[in-house]
Structure formats: C-alpha cells, structure tokens
Amino acid sequence: MDNQNSTSPFRPLGKKLKALRDSANETLAEASGAVEIDVRQLASYELGQARPSEDVLLLLISHFGALDDDAVRVWELAGYGASKLPVVHMVSNESPMQQVSSSMDSRILFTDVVDVVVSNYGVVMNFMQSAGPTNKPAIVAKVGMSREHAKSILRILQITLAQTEHNAQNTLKKLAAPDNSSPDDRAIN
Secondary structure, three states: OOOOHHHHHHHHHHHHHHHHHHHHHOHHHHHHOOOOOOOOHHHHHHHHOOOOHHHHHHHHHHHHHHHHHHHHHHHHHOOOHHOOHHHHHOOOOHHHHHHHHOOOOOOOOOEEEEEEEOOOOEEEEEEEEEEOOOEEEEEEEEEEEHHHHHHHHHHHHHHHHHHHHHHHHHHHHHHHOOOEEEHHHHHOO
16 A cells, blocks of 8 residues: 555545535535534545544535436445435535435335434434334434534424414314304305
C-alpha cells in the first residue's frame, strides 16, 4: 500500500463529497455550518483522511441534494453497505407524489417508537415498530437532518396539529349543537 492511500484511505469518497459541495457552490465553512460539523472535520472527509459516521453522511447527502445514484455512490464509497442505505429520504428530481406513485412499495409505515438523537452534527430520528415474538423494535426508517431543519419541521408539525385539533373541535361542537328544526322539517331534508 502506498503512502498516499495510508494517509487518505477514503480519497474517492472525499473527491465525491468535494464535487457535491462544489456543485452546490458552497465553501467548506458554509457546508460544515449547514450540517453542524467542524470545518476541519469536513476538510478531513474531503481529503479522504476520515470517514463520516452514517448519521453525518446522511446529513451531507441530504444537504447537498444528492440524487439517488450519487447518494448510493457516496454511501458505498464510505464503505457502508447498500442494504443499509435509507432510500426513504434521498432526494430525487421527481415530486414527492411521483416518488410515491412510482415506488414499488408505497405503504405507509406506522411507528410506535421513535428514537431521536441530537448532537452537534444534527438530528437523527430512528422510526421503529415493535415486531415479532420478542417485540424488539426494528428500525423502519432512519432520517437525518440539520438542527435548523428539525426546528422547522417541529414548527410545521405544531401548527398542523393545532389546526387539525381546532377543526376537530369545531366539528364536534356542530354535532353536539341542538337541532331546533321541527320533525317535519327534518323529514323533508
């Protein structure tokens, strides 16, 4: 093994990450800030001196908007098995509705356990279901994002839930309101 490879074992991965950053027209500082990692850490990834953890790599893939083929290539260059790649949240040119309709399996997976990990790198959520005789939760989806993106999602979720609850309360009030019409009027309707 030559000296170059011993100091840069992940050189192909680093080149690909740098190409993705360059195509996003971002500096090292901008990209590292967006996914909340140290600039030196991102530089070591791009130089091929270190490999990002799965969680950090997911944040980088998401941030750079890597399309399916690029995302899979980056994942494999990092030495992570393709079977572990959470394709669920990879970026595509298709709209979300086209992605759902064109996917082989468009089932909605309901979860009963969510494991949330927050670090300086961002947020990773493992959505899990209890399954099998042991009821040991199995991960059905793994989603990584920056802390800013997670805050945005939280705000949207709070607003949407509040609106839904408000609408449900109004519907219940209408159903519970006394009906002042005569029996004959109701028969006509």
